[in-house]
Amino acid sequence: MKQMNNNISNPFSFGHKHNHVFVKFGVCFLLLGLSYRLFFSTSIDSSPVVDTDTAFVAEDTLSPPVGNPPIPGDLPVNESQTYHNEKCDIFTGEWVPDPTGPFYTNNSCHSIEDHQNCMRNGRPDSGYIYWRWKPRECELPKFNPGRFLDFMRDKSIAFIGDSISRNQVQSLVCTLSEVEKAVEVYHDEEYRSKRWSFPSHNFSVSVIWTPFLIKAAVFEDNNGVSSGTIQLHLDQLDEVWTEQYKNFDYAVLAGGKWYLKTAIYYENTTMVGCHNCEKNITELGFEYAYRKALQLVFNFVTHSNHKVHILFRTSTPDHFENGEWNTGGYCNQTVPFKEGEVDISDVDRVMRDIELEEFENAEAIGSEKGSTFKLFDTTHLSLLRPDGHPGVYRMFQPYAGKDKSAKVQNDCLHWCLPGPIDSWNDLIMEMMLN
């Protein structure tokens, strides 16, 4: 059995190994301000969307996709296997071959962020786009953009979180655009938060960049170089999303890996501790902050007067092998894992356990105001896709003018577009329409 980051046996038991893993992560994150930012921050900030049709006209040798693309909005629907899955756990299953392939290509969609545009960047294999998620006990219909748009008429959805949320929103916008072209109606200064409109359906899709979900002071310049330790206010939400919350009918919320960063924690404006800081401050561990933050988030959504259908997405695993971000870690597999071939990393397991516990607590309290909660549990199915990351193809033609053995930074966290994250939309559709 393969375990991602398998050099750590059980770092979350108490004892010195415990510290070891945090120090290891911390040092990594400290040293890697710049590359780290490429993963979690916004790599598109300084390079506004370009029209890739004209930006890259070079021919290359990649083979065209095989199979016939489905006709958008007009998929054959087998009613007997569609949206009748009440008892089925849609998150337990396997990846099965899917010759129909993705809805969109790097040529048809202009919303794909450069660092995730694997085909354009020269990734040579294309097998990774011909798989779909198949729950063990039922069928999961493929996403149907026409049906989704009709369902969402006069409504709005927001993806609230870090760059993985943006990764998914791009997949959704690209897929829907095959039926109705998305119109970008808003972006913030750094292109981290955006809103698209689908005018003929009076439907809007937002992505809100708030990597901690709570109030944070992040001291990074535009190049991701950090000039100070992150300050997190564990008792205050980030207003960038709470102020807009009343505008949404659906929200896909997610926390995540930013909590592994070195940070000083405040409660009621008083410093209460930190994670990984070198100063003489009590080490509370990221678990403490992450749990507090999720409690605050769930408390807000359960008590809000505005009714929203919430999907809470669990941690997304990375697939760095034989190293980490900048210590030569890479991901060059070309097929999914089968069940039992991989084990979740310890850090990802800890994060997900906190998520499940706090979600269940919130669910038990329930919503007083009629909002609904669902767990969008993508962790395990994503763990089975080591083949879906950009790897070295986060850069355009990474080996151009270089030896094939040249050291190139890998991205084994975000997902290629098109790629496995497109299947997350199948799940969202099932959860929303069921």
Ligand SMILES: *[C@@H]1O[C@H](CO)[C@@H](O)[C@H](O)[C@H]1NC(C)=O
């Ligand atoms: C629809 O799906 C059910 C269950 O998988 C299957 O038994 C049936 O043959 C399918 N019908 C058609 C028309 O494909």
Ligand SMILES: *[C@@H]1O[C@H](CO)[C@@H](O)[C@H](O)[C@H]1NC(C)=O
């Ligand atoms: C899309 O990728 C193909 C290679 O698969 C490449 O030839 C083409 O130029 C790319 N198009 C854009 C717009 O990036």
Ligand SMILES: *[C@@H]1O[C@H](CO)[C@@H](O)[C@H](O)[C@H]1NC(C)=O
């Ligand atoms: C668009 O949807 C909003 C609700 O989100 C509704 O108030 C508005 O009337 C709709 N506009 C049209 C033209 O139907």
Ligand SMILES: *[C@@H]1O[C@H](CO)[C@@H](O)[C@H](O)[C@H]1NC(C)=O
């Ligand atoms: C915050 O601190 C102030 C001053 O110490 C105190 O009066 C107040 O009760 C505290 N509030 C909470 C919510 O703990």
Ligand SMILES: *[C@@H]1O[C@H](CO)[C@@H](O)[C@H](O)[C@H]1NC(C)=O
């Ligand atoms: C660290 O804090 C403890 C308790 O507040 C104090 O006794 C100790 O002197 C401090 N050490 C340094 C190096 O500041």
Ligand SMILES: *[C@@H]1O[C@H](CO)[C@@H](O)[C@H](O)[C@H]1NC(C)=O
């Ligand atoms: C993946 O990359 C490693 C390190 O560069 C190399 O040793 C290995 O052969 C590669 N595997 C595949 C399947 O390309």
